[in-house]
Amino acid sequence: GAVVSQHPSRVICKSGTSVKIECRSLDFQATTMFWYRQFPKKSLMLMATSNEGSKATYEQGVEKDKFLINHASLTLSTLTVTSAHPEDSSFYICSAQTWQNTDTQYFGPGTRLTVL
Amino acid sequence: AQTVTQSQPEMSVQEAETVTLSCTYDTSENNYYLFWYKQPPSRQMILVIRQEAYKQQNATENRFSVNFQKAAKSFSLKISDSQLGDTAMYFCALSTTDSWGKLQFGAGTQVVVTP
Numbered sequence: 150g151a152v153v154s155q156h157p158s159r160v161i162c163k164s165g166t167s168v169k170i171e172c173r174s175l176d177f178q179a180t181t182m183f184w185y186r187q188f189p190k191k192s193l194m195l196m197a198t199s200n201e202g203s204k205a206t207y208e209q210g211v212e213k214d215k216f217l218i219n220h221a222s223l224t225l226s227t228l229t230v231t232s233a234h235p236e237d238s239s240f241y242i243c244s245a246q247t248w249q250n251t252d253t254q255y256f257g258p259g260t261r262l263t264v265l
Numbered sequence: 266a267q268t269v270t271q272s273q274p275e276m277s278v279q280e281a282e283t284v285t286l287s288c289t290y291d292t293s294e295n296n297y298y299l300f301w302y303k304q305p306p307s308r309q310m311i312l313v314i315r316q317e318a319y320k321q322q323n324a325t326e327n328r329f330s331v332n333f334q335k336a337a338k339s340f341s342l343k344i345s346d347s348q349l350g351d352t353a354m355y356f357c358a359l360s361t362t363d364s365w366g367k368l369q370f371g372a373g374t375q376v377v378v379t380p
Contacts, residue, residue, distance in 0.1 A: 181366065183366075183367065183368070187308075191372075191373075192356060192370045192371065192372050192373050193310075193356070193368075193370045194370075195367055195368065195369075198367060240308060242308075242310065244310075244368075246366050252298045252315070252317075252360065252362075252366060253312070253315070254366060254368060256309065256310035256311075258307070258308065258309050259308045259309070
C-alpha cells in the first residue's frame with residue numbers, strides 16, 4: 150500500500166516551453182502533497198506544500214509564478230514549470246501524506262527534467 | 266529555524282561489517298520526528314527508520330538501528346551486517362509537528378558497500 154506515482158519519469162523540453170509533472174497517490178487519499186527539487190549529488194529541497202482544494206504554500210525563494218502547483222483532487226497534484234530555462238533542469242520529487250498519518254510521507258519515484 | 270547536519274559525505278564498508286552514520290539537528294520544538302531515508306541509484310526515496318522524539322527507546326528495523334540522544338540532538342544510524350544492496354545515499358531528516366509534516370533534510374551520506 151501507500152504507492153505514489155509520478156508522470157513522466159523523464160522529460161526533455163525546449164527553453165521557453167512549459168512542462169507539467171503529475172503526482173498521484175494510487176491507493177490512498179493524500180490531503181497534503183509536497184514537491185521537492187534535487188540537484189545532482191545534493192539533498193532534497195522543499196519547494197512547496199499543497200493541500201487539496203487550496204492554494205499551495207511556497208518556500209522562501211521559490212517563484213510561485215514559475216512553479217505552478219495544483220492539487221485539485223485527493224489523489225492528484227501537478228507541478229507546472231512555466232517558461233522553462235536550462236537552470237530549471239533538475240530532479241523533481243513529490244511526496245504525499247494522509248490526514249490520519251501526518252508524520253509519514255510516501256515518495257514518488259521522481260521526474261528528471263532537462264531543458265535544452 | 267531547523268537544521269539537519271550530516272558531516273560525512275561518504276562512508277565505505279565491507280560486506281557483513283557495520284557502519285554508523287552521524288546526524289545532528291537543531292530545533293526549538295518539543296514535538297518532532299526524525300527519519301533516515303535511503304536513496305539508491307534508482308533515486309526512489311525509501312524510509313529506513315523513524316524515531317518519535319518523545320520516545321526514549323531507540324528505534325530498530327532489522328539490521329538498522331538508531332542511537333537517539335535527545336539532549337545532544339544527535340541521531341545516528343547503524344547498519345549492521347552490511348549488504349551490497351545497502352549501497353545508497355542516506356539522508357537524515359527532521360519533521361516538527363507544527364510544520365504539517367514538512368521534511369528538512371541533511372546533505373546526505375553516500376554509503377558504498379564493497380565485497
